[in-house]
Amino acid sequence: MTEDELDYEELGLVAGLEIHQQLDTASKLFCNCPTDLREPEEAERSFTRYLHPTKSELGEIDEAALEESQVEREFEYLAYDSTCLVEEDDEPPHELDGEALDVALEVAQLLDMDAVDQAHVMRKVVIDGSNTSGFQRSALVAQGGEVETSEGPVGVEDMMLEEESAQRVEETEAGAKFSLDRLGIPLVEIGTEPDIRSPEQAREAAETIGMLLRSTGQVKRGLGTIRQDVNVSIAEGARVEVKGVQSLDDIEDLVRFEVQRQKRLLDIREELRERDAAVGDVENVTDVFEGTESSVVRSALDADGRVYAVPLPGFDGLVGRELQPDRRLGTEFSDHAKRHGAGGLFHTDELPAYGVTEDEVADLKEAVGAGDDDAVLMVAAEVGVAKPAVEAAADRARTALEGVPEETRGATPEATTEYLRPLPGAARMYPETDVFPVEPDPSEVDVPELLTEKVERYTEEYGLNEDVAEQVAFGRRWRLFEDAVESGVDANLAARTLESTVTSLRRDGVPVEHLGREHFEGVFDLVLADELTQEGVPELLAALAESPGKGPAELADELGLGSAGEDEVREAIAEVVERNAEQVEEEGMGAFSGLMGECMGALRGKADGELVSAVLREEIQKRS
Structure with a gap:
């Protein structure tokens, strides 16, 4: 069965979604700081933290947090003129933002969900540096619900209102650098039931939820403001959570490739069992490479490093087996080695290569007692890194004997996945004692008009053709469009200006991101007053984008764009x-x-x- 011939029903595909959408509110979730993003160059100062896992109320430590803590890392945080003590974790959080709660309740009604009687804020342990406190604050606000797809309904299990994490700016030698501008932006996390049975249904469900979210008119737009996590499993496989899917276009491929990965891991398990495969003991094999000319190994040894290896009896030819495009079983082993500071690992399915000779491969196998049917993994790295990295890879090899491990994986730009950490457990959550519970009241918010309903109304009420109506309704400026039409601006002119004209100017290199509501309103006012023709609108908008500090009337006069008699x-x-x-x-x-x-x-x-x-x-x- 090839990748294109996967029978998802026969394989027992079960999938669910977690949609994370930033809300476009005036303030952050637990403080009064603005939700605008900044450039790292604008930072006024920085500070560092070291994070460690804490025990839950039952005295348990989350497995994912424990693994994260095994590598000591320094986290640097960029602070701005708007950064407050709450964001720095030097002051308790304020009460939960009321505007964010109202938007969440609007979303709940669109999803036909039931709001909880009382929302309690919880702490979710996160020690990857993305939060200064070492945890993320989250509150359950609604449960139940459903979205329709062409392949049947997909249930919605719950919706959380939580704070966004800090944005990772760069990796450093000591750890990582984060920017605090994003930390604390309100977001909703919508989790579906595991009702999805095909890659196409996964995309359709995500697309529908995204449309419902945008229908509120109060969600942020642009790259990184919405993220999709996908939970995937097949029969005899395991639940795998794939995080950080940025594009809807990637969802189908990602589900397809994850199904393929799990199926091939199960196939490898059967072959390993037939071969009575095993995982041996880790050995120091530095002496084997004393005179090596491999640049990678030589670099590690010249820095007083070590080479450690582990034999894998019965694994020969399987470590190099492809699981996903450009990712092999050996890549999975390497992912675990990298988590412990190694740059990667070598395995005998790919050697001799990278400067490692055939004689060195023979000596390596002899040093660890490997035979012709066995594979060997090795890591060359600094003292304190090489051995733990090989041990981590060896542990992953042991799980290959069992099949598919439950884990959290990250989406790559190619829609494949890479290992991040074990799946979090119940010990990850515990109550936040610094924030009072709130009682959501859905009756205080109105149900928004769906974007699909707007398209119908724009065609019937304003006479727009369906394509233009869809561009406006699904665009970022539909509120501005409706206000302009209400003030007397021709609907087709307003639609053309806000969509096709802006798009054309952007393609010509005009910095249209500088154009704000006040610029468009000023241009429309000039048209209504017969002081600017429709034909002069593009030129004036282009000038405003280049000089956003000037007013439309001022620039129209400078450019001689007033209406001619x-x-x-x-x-x-x-x-x-x-x-x-x-x-x-x-x-x-x-x-x-x-x-x-x-x-x-x-x-x-x-x-x-x-x-x-x-x-x-x-x-x-x-x-x-």
Whole structure:
């Protein structure tokens, strides 16, 4: 069975989604700081922390947090002029933000969920550096619900309201650097039931939930503001949580590749059992490579490092077996070695290579007692890294004998996955004692109009064609569009300006991200006052994007974009026709198209196209 022939029903595919969406609120979830993102260069200072796992109320330590803590790491945090003591974990959190709770309740109603009677904030242990406190605050706000897909309904289990993590800026030699601008932005986490049975259904469910979220008009947009986690398992496989899927386009491939990975791991398990495979003991094999010319190994030894190896009886040929595109069983072993500070590992399915000779491979096998049917893993790294890294890889090899391990994996840009950490357990959560419970009241919020309903209304009420209506409704500026139309702006002009004109300017390199609501409103006001023609709108918007500090009226005057009177229009058109008198005499009205563009250029958008067209026809007829 090839990748394209996977029978998901036969394989027993079970999948679920966790959708994380940032909310577009004025303040962060537990403080009054703004939710605007900053550039790292704007940071005014930084500070460092070391994080360690804590025990739950039952005295247990979460396995994922424990593994994370086995490597001592220093975390540096960039602070800004807006950073407060809550974000630095030097002050208790404030009460839960009311605006964020209202948006969450709107989402709950769109998903047909039941709000909880009382929402209690919990602490979720996270010691990867993404939170200064070592935990993330989260509250259950609603349960139950459902979304429809073409392959059947997908249940919604719960929705959490929680704080966003800090943004990882870069990896450092000591650990990692984070920016505090994102930390604390409110987000909702929506978890579905494991009702998904195909990659296509996974994408459709995610797309539908995304549409419902955007229907509130109060969610952030852009890369990184929404993330999809996917839980995938097959019969005889294991539940694997894949985190950080940024694009809807990746969901189908990701589910497909994860199913393929689990199936191939099960196939490898059967072969290993047939071979009576095992995992041997870790050995120091530094002496084997004393005279090596491999640059990787030589670099480690020159830094007074060590080489450790472990034999894998019966694994020969299987360590190099592909599980996903460009990822093999050996890659999985390497992921675990990297978690302990190693740059990677070598295995005999790929050696001799990388400067390691055939004689060195033979000596390596002899040193650890490996035979022809056995594989060997080895790591060359600094003292204190090489041995733990090989031991971690050996532990992963032992789980290959059992099949598919339960774990948390990260999505790669290629829609494959890589190991992150074990699945978190119940010990990860415990109550937050610094924040009072709240009592959500869904009756205080209105149910938003769905974006799909907006499309229908825009076509019926405003006369937009369906494609344009969909662009506006699903775009970021539908509120501005509705306000403009309500103030008297032609619906087609408003739609064209906010969508196609902005898109065209962006493609031309105009920094349209500088355009705010006030710029568009000012431009529309000039059009309504007959002080700017529709044709002059693109040029004025482009100028505003380049000089956002100036007002629309001011720039329109500077550019001479005010509406021309009829006399001025007639004079300009007459000059164009006079310059092209010979062409007009020869072609008559056939010269109209070419001269129309010249006339509009001469008037530089100061006249309405219909007026220019009518006057030009008159002038041509006079000379025909």
